[in-house]
Amino acid sequence: MDSRSRTVTGASSSKPKTLVDTLTSALVNREAKSARRRLTVLPRTAADFSSNDFLSLSTSPAFRNRYLAHLNGTPESFPFASGGSRLLDGNSAYAEDLERFVADFHDAPTALLFNSGYDANVGVMSSIPQPGDLILYDELVHASAREGMRLSRATARKMFTHSSPAALRDVLAAEIKKDASITNGSRNVLIVVESLYSMDGDVAPIKEFIQVVDELLPCNNGYFIVDEAHATGVFGPRGAGVVQHLGVQDRMFIRVHTFGKALASHGAMVLCGPETRDYLINYARSLIYTTALGFPFLASIRTAYELLASGETESLRTRVQELIKHLHQRLGGLQINQSVVFEVDHFPTSPIFSLRTSQPRRLASACQDTGYIVRAIMPPTIPEGSERVRVCLHAGNTEEEIDGLVRTIQSWLDGSSAHREAKL
Ligand SMILES: Cc1ncc(COP(=O)(O)O)c(C=O)c1O
Incomplete structure (x- = not known):
């Protein structure tokens, strides 16, 4: 009997593994690699x-007092819960006003609120790239951006070495060599980076990336998507982020700012042009099929942005x-x-x-x-x-x-x- 037939005989006579057995052995496997996560x-x-x-805004008296004033400053009939998806009953004048406030602060044409940075990245990355498009992404971009890319209709996605303009150049040049329609502008190239990386804490060379894209894509079909999750509140003018620090906001197709980090709140906004905002309202499933943030969350985001804009932070x-x-x-x-x-x-x-x-x-x-x-x-x-x-x-x-x-x-x-x- 060879080893393969022994395995088959053994498998047929033993009790089949239950789903829980399989889940448990995955955990044991992680434990063995010292990689098991625990709450x-x-x-x-x-x-x-x-x-x-x-x-340290989450424990700041200035934040707390202003936040409570926002909560108490609305009539008692003002609903605390949003009551539904943004597209149904979950929208409000307060949410739209907040979006305008945040867009102005970030010198962006428009802003669109998502329930979290995770949802924003999944929504953007899954819906924006079109069939035929090429996504080039930094090897260390967040899991949420990767999740979105996996769901996208882009024809190809290629990773480049972390924060390396030379690596971006090589990967892009190799793709151009394979397909001339990238250079003539008939395929879009989406370049996905973060501004401040969450694990290594380094700032991306965004200007150098722009240079590479300008050189290799003369038809302006390179579109930057930058996640400013960790830079929000910390870098740039009054905490507006790295992109505004560099003054390259006009070169970014989409910026994602999240509020769960330095802003002691929850949720995220996508900064983009009005057509892109409208497209996301129609196609970003992580926006459409979820209950919108309720008033307490919006008030907390408003509080944080007022503190940033007034210079109090x-x-x-x-x-x-x-x-x-x-x-x-x-x-x-x-x-x-x-x-x-x-x-x-x-x-x-x-x-x-x-x-x-x-x-x-x-x-x-x-x-x-x-x-x-x-x-x-x-x-x-x-x-x-x-x-x-x-x-x-x-x-x-x-x-x-x-x-x-x-x-x-x-x-x-x-x-x-x-x-x-x-x-x-
Ligand atoms: C770079 C980056 N983008 C997005 C997210 C997700 O944001 P949120 O926590 O608001 O879902 C995180 C972390 O959580 C992050 O580190």
């Missing part, structure tokens, strides 16, 4: 070096930058034994730091045990081999907390090098 609740008293609440942005310099400097002073694999990745001015280690879970636990919330980031969230501990700074952090965190990292490094040396 955790960390103590509120611990110092936050993990959330995306970069400006400027001191928080300055504070974040001071803390970034402090942590950058402290991490630079770490004594790292050569036997330990440890590297700090940091893009200047970014509130996101990446501590690369082969044992991110251990380092994260050591920090959590001493009262500092950080998270280990594992595949499949990030590529295999790039495991890290992600550290985020917030306006509400203090220099003392940063010093304490760095001391903990130092003792973990000392302990783990001692451990390694003992093993050699």
